Amino acid sequence: MKKVYGFLKSQKTGIIIGFTVTGLLIIGSLIMNFFPESYEGLSGEDITFFFNNPRPIHIWFYIMFVAFVMYGICIFFCTIDSLIRKVKARTSKIPLYGASIVHIGFLVTLAAHLIGGIWSEPGMPITIGDAWVQAGEYELKVTSLETTSYPNGMPRKIKAQMKIRKDGKETSDTLGFNNPVLLDSGTKQFLLRNYGNMPNGVVLTIGGETRAFNIKDVIAINGSKMLLANLYLPPQFRMPVIQLVSEGKDGKYEQAYVRIGRQNAQNVKGVNVIFEDIKSMPAVVVTPKENPSIPLTLVAIGCFGSGMILVIFRTAYKMVRV
Numbered sequence: 001m002k003k004v005y006g007f008l009k010s011q012k013t014g015i016i017i018g019f020t021v022t023g024l025l026i027i028g029s030l031i032m033n034f035f036p037e038s039y040e041g042l043s044g045e046d047i048t049f050f051f052n053n054p055r056p057i058h059i060w061f062y063i064m065f066v067a068f069v070m071y072g073i074c075i076f077f078c079t080i081d082s083l084i085r086k087v088k089a090r091t092s093k094i095p096l097y098g099a100s101i102v103h104i105g106f107l108v109t110l111a112a113h114l115i116g117g118i119w120s121e122p123g124m125p126i127t128i129g130d131a132w133v134q135a136g137e138y139e140l141k142v143t144s145l146e147t148t149s150y151p152n153g154m155p156r157k158i159k160a161q162m163k164i165r166k167d168g169k170e171t172s173d174t175l176g177f178n179n180p181v182l183l184d185s186g187t188k189q190f191l192l193r194n195y196g197n198m199p200n201g202v203v204l205t206i207g208g209e210t211r212a213f214n215i216k217d218v219i220a221i222n223g224s225k226m227l228l229a230n231l232y233l234p235p236q237f238r239m240p241v242i243q244l245v246s247e248g249k250d251g252k253y254e255q256a257y258v259r260i261g262r263q264n265a266q267n268v269k270g271v272n273v274i275f276e277d278i279k280s281m282p283a284v285v286v287t288p289k290e291n292p293s294i295p296l297t298l299v300a301i302g303c304f305g306s307g308m309i310l311v312i313f314r315t316a317y318k319m320v321r322v
Contacts (some may be wrong), residue, residue, distance in 0.1 A: 009077040017071045024064035047117035072110045079103040098310030105303030108296055116293030123288035129198050130281045135288055139165040145282030158195055160284050186294030190286040198283035199231055202242055205274040222269040242275055
């Protein structure tokens with residue numbers, strides 16, 4: 001039993017397993033790169049994919065999973081052994097516990113990855129604009145969208161200001177590609193998937209009067225009520241087109257299509273209708289995700305931060321003494 005314990009707490013064992021995991025990660029990345037068809041359906045940190053679709057090509061992952069478990073066990077026993085030795089030596093200097101706290105951070109990180117990989121649940125993408133959109137028990141909307149780009153046109157920084165509402169209470173948050181909106185102590189995430197401007201209405205001139213309308217508005221044209229049913233954009237049509245629908249005789253519906261541009265004025269119900277312009281609003285596409293591992297991740301960050309501060313403090317103190 002002592003030999004097993006000695007093997008598990010050995011620093012050499014941890015180093016060998018650590019390099020093994022790194023090598024398997026490299027092999028797995030290459031396999032996924034050259035055989036992407038075998039990994040269709042794999043999303044984010046979800047590891048249930050490998051257990052729900054067992055295949056020989058996934059053997060690298062199964063070996064790596066066992067190695068990760070062994071790595072966690074080694075860190076656990078190594079940390080326990082270190083703490084026992086410090087307690088027996090009656091070590092009272094707090095900075096000496098820095099390395100052990102960092103090891104605890106590693107353990108918590110491994111647990112967070114395991115929990116997130118098994119129990120995280122991504123939802124369907126949601127488009128959010130300047131109107132409230134329901135997302136589970138929350139409502140969200142975009143109040144502003146700021147973007148900067150590199151000279152080659154690639155996005156540099158995306159910052160969407162969000163309003164979140166629940167039970168009548170509103171809060172604000174910032175959404176970005178590396179800055180998800182976190183709710184419910186971090187267990188609910190909204191991840192930025194895409195961004196841009198989304199059409200939300202049109203500008204029409206009806207009988208010489210210019211007004212802005214939203215899609216699905218009912219418009220009065222020469223005494224008749226018409227529904228602004230749809231806005232079609234390329235590639236559906238060669239140019240933007242609106243669809244107007246009204247109830248005709250015998251319960252049948254009458255439709256009229258108006259293309260954008262003053263030169264494409266259309267006579268509708270005896271009145272000239274001109275499709276002048278498209279109104280747009282800032283919008284984002286987000287993926288909601290239930291991730292129970294986020295609180296543990298925050299704990300791990302706290303352990304790493306405090307542990308490293310103690311290690312640096314101890315190192316600096318020793319250098320000053322020398």
